[in-house]
Amino acid sequence: MPPLRLAIVGCGAAARACHLTGLPPLNGRVQLTALIDRDPRQAEDALALYRELGGTDAEKVVLATDPAEVPDAFDAAVVVVPHTKHAETVEPLLTAGKHVLLEKPMATSVADARRLAEVAQAHPDTLLAMAHPRRLFPAYAWIRRMIQAGDLGELCRVEWTEGHPYAWEPVSWSMFDRRLAGGGVLTDTASHVFDTLLWWLGPTVEVVDYRDNSLGGVETDATAHLRFGTVDVFAEFSRLRALGISCTVVGTKATATIGTDFPAGECTLTTASGEVLHRGDIDPVAPAQGEWELLFTEQLANFAAACRGQAALHSDAADGVRVVELLQECYQGAARTPWPQPWTTRGTDNAGVTR
Ligand SMILES: NC(=O)c1ccc[n+]([C@@H]2O[C@H](COP(=O)([O-])OP(=O)(O)OC[C@H]3O[C@@H](n4cnc5c(N)ncnc54)[C@H](O)[C@@H]3O)[C@@H](O)[C@H]2O)c1
Incomplete structure (x- = not known):
């Protein structure tokens, strides 16, 4: 052929x-x-x-x-x-x-x-x-396998932190000009994260709270509290602050942690009673891959x-639509809350809301 x-x-x-x-x-x-x-x-x-x-x-x-x-x-x-x-x-x-x-x-x-x-x-x-x-990152696939097998028990909470000084070098203004980018760290980075969460936790999700620091340009920082059924997800993203790159998935039987960058760094799996079942890299299980180019x-x-x-x-149009629905619900939904910006004193109150 x-x-x-x-x-x-x-x-x-x-x-x-x-x-x-x-x-x-x-x-x-x-x-x-x-x-x-x-x-x-x-x-x-x-x-x-x-x-x-x-x-x-x-x-x-x-x-x-x-x-x-x-x-x-x-x-x-x-x-x-x-x-x-x-x-x-x-x-x-x-x-x-x-x-x-x-x-x-x-x-x-x-x-x-x-x-x-x-x-x-x-x-x-x-x-x-x-x-x-990211569906092909070994650690992300590991978490999904454990969720599907029930190894973590009933899921309770996911905490996701992904923040570092911006280092990607686009050849155009694609990531910084709202007319090209659409949005900032949420559009760019959280689109990966939201796809992962939907892949792990299923399509039923509500936005409990969303905040970002856009004053008209693309946001550099954002926080989202999402709820997938009974699972609360707290996510924080930054293009400026070195917040770390980690995700913790807490279940009734065990808690797993991974790094969110490739190849994911040290991962852990700890039972509810404190026994460490795993610490270290995760072997790639096909179709996941252990090298960036692969x-x-x-x-x-x-x-x-x-x-x-x-x-x-591995990922189809319906997956793409679900991610955009969640992004738009964050940006334009009722749960959007002003990000406190006490430094914007002129014409605004302390919550950054223009009067
Ligand atoms: N690993 C990843 O998943 C990953 C990493 C970075 C970027 N991306 C995605 O890749 C896409 C591009 O990002 P980038 O960092 O390469 O941006 P970039 O600015 O480096 O490149 C964009 C290119 O598109 C060209 N272009 C603009 N409008 C065009 C048009 N209408 N028709 C043809 N070409 C056009 C520009 O001239 C430029 O060369 C975005 O969707 C971004 O989110 C994915």
């Missing part, structure tokens, strides 16, 4: 650090055939990296500024453009019959996310997959197999 002909749409930081580096082990199964970016320099730089990585048939890869310029060059696309451009980029691809693997979050509004899911459904020959690579290789391999009807997707 000939390899799946793949375009990368949006050739910036994530396209290079994640998707291009994940391609080499897929030789023969997935062939890069197009690099597409509004900014031609980004596509050229991505092609140079593809060559450096020893990518096959680099001389045949076409460069374009819009997928519509090269419709015959590819059968499937990984879409890695800024958040607010996801929906307008993906919809024409799906209607043109292309399979799409879409970066997180699926869209920046529930209406856009649901429309993409509907368009995908209306084109049953095309597949819309979500890039939610996360994206597995994600692409699964996408390619699913395009051929040979596998179920």
Whole structure:
């Protein structure tokens, strides 16, 4: 069977650090055939990296500024453009019959996310997959296995902290300009976390409290209290403060802790009576992967197999919609509370509410 002909749409930081580096082990199964970016320099730089990585048939890869310029060059696309451009980029691809693997979050509004899911459904020959690579982190998969097996008992509480000075280097203003980013740390980081929580705890969730420090720009800090059935989740995110990167899952039988960064650092499993059952790394159990590049290789391999009807997707359009619904409920729902900002004295009260 000939390899799946793949375009990368949006050739910036994530396209290079994640998707291009994940391609080499897929030789023969997935062939890069197009690099597409509004900014031609980004596509050229991505092609140079593809060559450096020893990518096959680099001389045949076409460069374009819009997928519509090269419709015959590819059968499937990984879409890695800024958040607010996801929906307008993906919809024409799906209607043109292309399979799409879409970066997180699926869209920046529930209406856009649901429309993409509907368009995908209306084109049953095309597949819309979500890039939610944390599902392939060994420690995240370990927690899910334990929840499903009942090893933690009845779940009571999850505490999630993820904060460090911002270190990702996008090639454009995609993460800082609200017109491109949609939102800040919640849109960018919590989209991963919310997908994980929904994957672990199921789709029934309410937002009990949400706060962030946006005064019109993208938020750098946010807290969310969510409730999944009877399980309370307390999450805190920061792009500025070194809060640590940890998650604690408390059950009636046992408590598990993991690091939330890859590869997750020291994990622990302690029984309710204090016996330490595990301390240390978690071995990857397929499809989870123990190396960063392999996360994206597995994600692409699964996408390619699913395009051929040979596998179920690790994460699909419905997963993407659920994440966007939760993000939007935080940003716009009734549980949003002003973040105290005592330093904003002019024209505001001490809670940061403009009068
Ligand atoms: N591991 C991960 O899961 C991970 C990590 C970082 C970023 N991301 C996601 O990847 C996506 C892109 O982030 P990034 O850090 O690569 O941003 P970036 O700014 O580095 O790259 C975005 C690229 O898209 C191009 N672009 C903008 N509009 C376009 C359009 N309409 N058509 C074609 N190209 C267009 C820009 O010129 C730029 O080259 C986001 O969805 C982000 O959340 C995922």
